[in-house]
Ligand SMILES: O=P(O)(O)O[C@@H]1C[C@H](O)[C@@H](CO)O1
């Protein structure tokens with residue numbers, strides 16, 4: 254927990270309320286340091302003067318995330334500026350955009366003649382704060398196509414509004430991208446799914462949308478798309494069929510499914526009651542991303558292909574088994590094990606798109 258003591262310094266305490274020391278020495282908060290400066294923009298409740306430098310227990314990345322979160326949403330012109338930066342900086346105009354899910358960053362490692370942009374060096378770009386999301390944008394060639402891949406996506410639970418989470422999709426569009434390939438790690442709710450399986454998304458249930466949140470909230474800029482976009486047929490059927498065919502050629506058809514994904518806000522994994530409810534709604538796999546990216550991509554008329562790597566099985570009945578608890582280490586380990594198959598699927602599909610264009 255973070256608060257402010259009477260000197261205006263940041264004081265942190267753990268969940269039990271014990272104060273942590275302020276000497277910058279070792280702490281049990283991973284990479285959190287006491288050395289990062291945070292310039293308070295406006296903090297009336299805590300009585301901190303505007304622009305006063307304070308010491309903070311958050312990591313530099315998290316501080317940057319906080320600042321970006323407080324900025325206004327991205328107007329078209331700012332997104333255009335980011336796109337120009339990438340196109341000029343790489344001297345390439347990508348046709349396919351790839352978003353790498355948790356632990357699936359190796360999808361970007363197979364790109365050749367790559368120009369790599371660290372997120373923090375891209376003007377006005379948010380930063381990744383989650384393990385397994387490196388925070389790099391890679392532009393280069395893959396199977397004859399120019400692609401741009403995000404090694405690291407932005408999640409709602411990191412503190413970013415949905416529009417900011419999916420802002421890079423608009424950057425892709427203005428770079429020239431026609432196809433979005435979105436990948437994620439997800440928990441399998443469909444009892445037929447096993448850990449390591451790949452689920453091609455053919456639809457989604459937008460739980461954050463049910464709660465009144467959308468990446469398209471706010472004024473609509475028609476240069477991106479219409480005020481009220483339709484979302485039926487969001488997931489390109491032709492690409493799904495091609496991917497199924499590729500699955501057969503790779504001999505992994507038994508580990509491939511076509512199903513419905515749902516995104517919850519996270520960062521908590523779901524309760525049994527929530528998982529039961531999702532299953533009743535026809536959800537096959539659950540995660541914490543992708544849906545807002547797909548909405549943003551469809552709004553600006555990109556073709557979408559998306560898949561979930563099933564990194565854990567979700568229990569939908571109560572039990573005392575520790576195995577039923579999802580954890581991020583397991584998610585990362587399964588993604589590492591299955592990255593080769595995921596890379597191959599993506600590469601082969603891109604080869605087919607190139608062959609037919
Ligand atoms: O970015 P994705 O959706 O692949 O990451 C999933 C959801 C959480 O960020 C994390 C939980 O383990 O993995």
Ligand code: HPA
Nearest residue numbers: 438439440539540541579
């Ligand atoms: O079980 C899960 N739930 C939500 N997100 C996830 N990402 C990987 N596994 C899961």
